Amino acid sequence: MPWPALLYHPCYSALQLPPNHRYPIGKYRALYQALQQAEVPASCFDEAPPATEQQLALVHQAQYIDSLKQGSIDAKAMRRIGFPWSPELYQRSLQSVGGTIKTAELAMAQGLALHLSGGYHHAFAAEGSGFCLFNDLAIAAKVLQQQGVDKILIFDCDVHQGDGTALIFQKDPQIITASLHGDKNFPARKQQSDWDLALPNATDDGAYLEAVQQSLDYLLALHQPDLVLYDAGVDIHQNDDLGLLHISTEAVLARDSYVINSCRDRQIALAAVIGGGYQRDLTALTAVHLQLFKAAFNSRQLPHQIDQVLTQSAASRS
Template identity: 70%
Template sequence: MVRTKPPGLIYHPIYSQLELPFKHRYPIGKYRALHQALLELGVAADQFTVSKIASPEQLLSVHSPQYTELLITGQLDHKAMRRIGFPWSEQLVTRSLTSVGGTVQTVQLALQQGLALHLSGGYHHAFAGEGSGFCLFNDLAVAARYALSQGVDKVLIFDCDVHQGDGTAAIFTDEPAVVTASLHGEKNFPVRKQQSSWDLGLPTACTDDEYLAAVQQSLDYLLRIHQPDLVIYDAGIDIHQQDDLGLLHISTAGVAKRDWYVLSECHKRGIPVAAVIGGGYQRDLEALTQIHLQLFYAAFELSGMKLPDTENWFHALRT
């Protein structure tokens, strides 16, 4: 059955509105660039839902009150902020809270219409009581908790970012209703891995065939064994061969095939998917945007509403 309406899209301009030190490693402009690229491809401005700030109740469903208060009020110590990787500012906090709220809204829309995509999200290194690796709050965990509060019995967090979802794994260690799965570079950050429900460490320089086989086998097994009612998909593109931090050798066609496989397999089984764009660290924003767009080509094709250039996208799938 082909979907008859476009996927839900969630975005806020604040995602790229953050002053960072000169040559800071985080590509803060990529969210604006991705939004602009979708508009240029013909996606109407009114198709985007504007993100709202996460509520205190949503944050505290995952994060400790002490950590939350110290971070929001700017009282977290220097060492803790250095572990996060950003200088503290009110704008940083507001941006982060808005992104968490956006992933919650992505889950809301996915449960309503089957598929929704967030032009941010994937802050999976945040633990209940500390941040790490550019992650202040764990939007994936907050959104999963929200889904459970709405009557969802089981959530699968399928994390394909190149870095292990260590914070997510630790948060849900004793929560059988949330299945955490991480397919990541074995020799990449974090050095100390946590135990997810399903971990698959990939070798440095892993190529398309090996990677796609791992994705397919993992997803097929997890969907069959756990039968989730919702999949939260972290479609990180730092697996790409040109990524500055990835260490894997996955092509753009490989990313496209991965995203199509995940979305289409869940669709065949009638499982709603809430997707976030996750990591991607090329300094060339135009090139980075083109890789992130693979998720959106897949989602619009699955919805029966092709974006321009879809034929080129399908050609990549067939090669």
């Protein structure tokens, strides 16, 4: 079995944000470095070309794209996004969208690919929200649809509902949207996905994993997708600052393993993005994001080596 492709670009963590900004911009570099320390072969890592404006326009309105490109976007609209505008922010967004597109393309070719970014599911056709400028999941789905992929399931396990994705595809029966999210969490106004499961605050491991398993089994059997785009958000974690659920690290690994193995067993291509995660402790946050990669490498020695990296990181903090 070939190694899964891992998509990464240094610009993901290169964005300069104001001091104490809420977004953990350093997590992408930290995750990449942790995988290097775990001796993931360099040949696994790949870069993608940035998304083109033509690809963005498959989902987003031209005026909105141009306003972000030129920096003419309204200040109120940028506050809704949550970042200060800069040319670097626009270019980083193009690169991240391009990374998710290539992750999906490589998944179709190889069966499994993972992106060390992505999951910007709050972006709508004409506005951004919640740290999301462009909806990489939606754009990748449209690009792959144009390339001939018949049916795509977007399986979103971020704690925040994929409201932008849901609205974008409400009239496209070939792109199925599913969101398992916290009921009493952002966004306040939810959109209607093809499959929504709103979880109460303090949902624990058992209830959560049952919800994931039953939802995924039902959706795969009903829709029989050719490609699954999986948002493996870790803001479900019990220590996440924005989560409100009580999900352990072990359950995150179990969730990711179940999604990967379910698609692998059915020979369905799977493209995963890391999604949200907002612990201020970057080392602790990286440890939770690493569970996706442990699950992906379960037939190799990497899970043990990743555990060694995590043990060393914990010892250095104590």
